[in-house]
Amino acid sequence: MAAEATNIESAPNGERATGDGAGLPTVVTADGTTRPIIGALSPSRAGDFMTCPLLYRFRVIDQLPERPAPAAVRGTLVHAVLERLYDLPAAGRTPAAARELLLPEWRRLLDEEPAYADLFADDAEREAWLEQAAGMLDRYFHMEDPRRLEPAQRELYVEAVLDSGLLLRGYIDRLDVAPNGDIRVVDYKTGSAPGPEFEAKALFQMKFYALVLWRLRGTVPRLLQLMYLGNGEVLRYSPDEDDLRATERKIHALWQAIERAVRTKQWHARRSRLCDWCDHQALCPMFGGTPPPVPDRAPAEMLRSRRAATDEI
Numbered sequence: 001m002a003a004e005a006t007n008i009e010s011a012p013n014g015e016r017a018t019g020d021g022a023g024l025p026t027v028v029t030a031d032g033t034t035r036p037i038i039g040a041l042s043p044s045r046a047g048d049f050m051t052c053p054l055l056y057r058f059r060v061i062d063q064l065p066e067r068p069a070p071a072a073v074r075g076t077l078v079h080a081v082l083e084r085l086y087d088l089p090a091a092g093r094t095p096a097a098a099r100e101l102l103l104p105e106w107r108r109l110l111d112e113e114p115a116y117a118d119l120f121a122d123d124a125e126r127e128a129w130l131e132q133a134a135g136m137l138d139r140y141f142h143m144e145d146p147r148r149l150e151p152a153q154r155e156l157y158v159e160a161v162l163d164s165g166l167l168l169r170g171y172i173d174r175l176d177v178a179p180n181g182d183i184r185v186v187d188y189k190t191g192s193a194p195g196p197e198f199e200a201k202a203l204f205q206m207k208f209y210a211l212v213l214w215r216l217r218g219t220v221p222r223l224l225q226l227m228y229l230g231n232g233e234v235l236r237y238s239p240d241e242d243d244l245r246a247t248e249r250k251i252h253a254l255w256q257a258i259e260r261a262v263r264t265k266q267w268h269a270r271r272s273r274l275c276d277w278c279d280h281q282a283l284c285p286m287f288g289g290t291p292p293p294v295p296d297r298a299p300a301e302m303l304r305s306r307r308a309a310t311d312e313i
């Protein structure tokens, strides 16, 4: 796994989410000045807050455990196979080769996370689940021909600090770089493409990555490409600098809202169809539950927490 990042100094003791920089980790910028980091955000966690602030709180502040869901683990498995596929020589990247990678990658995931074995009631259920993953891989080959591609990066960890001191970070599934230097950011989704009313939300994640790459490399990616392996659709978008400046403003507004929620301890529950997949209904007022007292912990203290940055949940 590759990484591109700014130069972040080790965090001193006494982190606080005050935003005044006192005692916070710092970043050394290109001109040699040292700047405090006020907090960290990934596209997934930003998406959580936009979907439901209480969900963000449960995940980032309370850090409540969640049960692995078969659909999410299937996504992890398909991503792992697609990453491994590009280890093969170009001519060998065939549908049959992808299917052959499925079981070894599943065993590797099981070794890393034995609890995945409990996802299925019986062997037949697991086999059906594996066949769904295989079907997504087959569909991938109808969307593009991996024999004709040579990704510059796969599973690339990126992070960059905005002028405000907010650290943005996340994992990019694939980065393609054309001979003329044009960058294409590719993200695989194992669900189906969203309807037009939800496209902007889907693209927010990609613009977030584009902004990080722009900050890191000084180049706006030419194309953002979301590949929906659930139904074989591809969503493409070419961002420009104005787009990414607007994304930066949106991220700042979001961070201010998060800081306000931290300060006031007001984390509103927002009901949506995503509640059907939420592990925290028993603690949610929308479902008759009562959230526990808010822990005395702030997002800035999550800087070194994988959960603050990860896209896995």
Ligand code: SF4
Pocket (backbone or CB within 6 Å): 052, 054, 055, 269, 270, 271, 272, 274, 275, 278, 279, 280, 281, 284, 285, 286, 287
């Ligand atoms: S059940 Fe719905 S409203 Fe409640 S915390 Fe989860 S996502 Fe938010």
